[in-house]
Amino acid sequence: MKEKKVYVFFNCDEEKSQKSMNIFYNSTVFGETKKARKELLAKVEEELKEGRIQIAEENKAKVFAAITDGEPDSIKDLITYGSIEAFTLV
Numbered sequence: 001m002k003e004k005k006v007y008v009f010f011n012c013d014e015e016k017s018q019k020s021m022n023i024f025y026n027s028t029v030f031g032e033t034k035k036a037r038k039e040l041l042a043k044v045e046e047e048l049k050e051g052r053i054q055i056a057e058e059n060k061a062k063v064f065a066a067i068t069d070g071e072p073d074s075i076k077d078l079i080t081y082g083s084i085e086a087f088t089l090v
Contacts, residue, residue, distance in 0.1 A: 004089040006031055007072045009043050009082065011052055016076065016083050029087075034068075041067045044082070053082035 007030045010021035030040040041064060047053045055063055059078040066075040073086040 004032065005086050006089055007040055008085050008087065009040060009047070010085060011047070011081060012083050014080060021083065021085070030072075037068050037072070040072060040084070044079075044084075047082055054080040 008023070008026060008028070009030070010026045013020040028043070030036045030043075044053070044063070044067060048055055055078060059075075063075045063078050066072055067084070071086070072084045076083040076085070
């Protein structure tokens, strides 16, 4: 059976310390469906627009593509003050 993953977007400090990732503040869980990935992308775009995270202009396309079609947690190093973490559902 294929493992099912969920993704959580976290606001965090620049070092992405676990202590700064608050599950009580960032508590929305996004699944692997196309709809859930669109919702995750909308969350990242909103955080970017509001200035709560930073993504270098040359990395935006890569970040957005990973969220919609790849592994969203693989690009967390391209986001400053934010992270996308993957969790396996059991």
